[in-house]
Amino acid sequence: MIKHLTKTFRASALCTGALLCLCVSQSVYASGDNQLDGVKHELSRQQDQLQDKQKRYVALQNELKQRELTIANATKKIHQAENKLKALIASIAKLNQEQQNLQQQRLGQQEMLRELINTQYRQGEDSQLANLLSGEDSHTLDRYTVYAERISKARIDALTALSAIDTELQLKKHELAQQRQQQQALISELQAENEKRTKEQTKRKRTLAGIKGQMSNDRSYINELKVNERRLIKEIAKAKLEAERAARQAPMDGLAKHRGKLPWPVKGSVLHNYGTKQQGELRWKGMVINKASGSKVNAVYPGKVIFADWLRGYGLMLAIDHGKGDMTFYGYNQTLLKKVGDNVQANEAIALVGDSGGQEQSGLYFEIRRKGTPTNPRTWLKK
Template identity: 65%
Template structure:
């Protein structure tokens, strides 16, 4: 946008010079017809350049819209990948638990088999001895029958326990197999999603190159400042809208950040690219902080609150805003994808987004800002040392 506006100024200056030159030629010639022809030429040239500027401005705005759509597409895919990864981790945990349970059951089965083997051996030897004793001593058959029935019932009980254990073990094996298949399906899904994400990122890079080629024509810092101011106005407008909606929908009071100065967890752990108050361009200074962090890293909420904005915003990309109550809000921009939506309640250190480079940023990172009653404040003073 900066380059576009600068190019407009250069073209208008060129048009003015051209106009001046042609007017000089017009008044230097005595012929009225010649002067009229020159004036018509000037008008045509101005009209041509205005049409050209209008066309380039339209093209630039179209590129911004396409960039937004591509980044939203990447965000959707990245969110699916994040969800698939979580599902895969859950499956891995389930498989590990099943394997531990299976090992325990196998050990129990082995113990029971040994007990059953010993019992059968004892019963066999007892049966041999009892038969011989009954023949030699003439003992009553009642006692022998009682012992035989006891041994038989005990053997049956052990056999049933063993059968039940075998059935349980078979069931666990089936579950393990089922989870293994699900895990394989998840891997296939991840591959597909990552391929889709790569395709979208490729399209985004291509579009950014086109955007850069247009911006390369611009040299004026004033016009870049105009775009930055416009970005901030868009943010302020969204803040006002979001805050009004939050106040109207609020049911649970929130305590704000007043008691949290110097205690808040960092939204990401990374080096600071731009500090609060440092020069952004000309007289414009950063009203937040920019952290360097690889794409896909988790962004954490610094304090509990309610999500009041979660959308793509020109200049900030995928932005999420949290209302903490009493006029305190925190903002998280440049994200690859958002994990929360408007109306969601979040807790401190809860994952709310993934780091990215949306909004046309040249490198991945997180834009973080804190505002109190609409006024930006230095976020570093609120973060833990």
């Protein structure tokens, strides 16, 4: 009986234990499923956040591009207006001088006319009749007659010249008034464009602050630099094709014979040298020269413009093909003065120094590539 009860108890205990194990297992599995769902949800949330962040970053970069292009357009208009204003000021100064000369000529003609009138008055209207009655010989009388005629002709010529001077003087005054009106219009245009540029520069600063906020760490910045470099290489590949096509039409001699002889694109201290550390394992492929915003950037050698546009990381950039696979690049500009297809000469202004591409200070990014490979630009420039 006892043995039977014992067996019955053991069987009951085993059943209870099995039921407990089954309940615990189901509870553990349920808990695990919940945790897995939570992990999946968190991953999905973080992925959405990352995508939103990337979209925001791209939007900020596009906004930066538009801001800098607007600034570039305003700067170009200001540059053109300033050049027109200089020419106009010189023209006005010339007109003023011409006006003064004409006034002096007028005074001279008036004085001459006064003398002629006095001479004719002293001779008298009836002098020829008086001479005839005086019994002078015919030779003397002829001389008096010629003298009187000459005085009369000189008087008429003086009056004609005075009238011509007066007419020219009036024309100069009218031209001067028109040019002064143009000068005032240009000054107003300059003020408006300067205000527009100042507003855009303020907005650009806010955009840059937003971009920096998106850069969470150095790795993000390094990745951005790598992407920017790939963009440059892509554009270089396009530029090479254009350069090869242009070379077939008008071959150029390249830079090979001019190492150490090229003029500097701008004069200034070097902020970053070729080959020095940029960020992480990345190194500078060109050099950055410190220069005030708005300064002229000059081509270092004759060539043809094969790229002139905004490029992320480099801002407003211009590339010139010099032939034989040699190209020079000028980045960070405030505005470009040349367009694709333009031929340029050494020391010709091609752009104005700036801080485009999101730079924190103004300067020029200058790079030389030979057959697509960067080379130290400093070894090509005059010492």
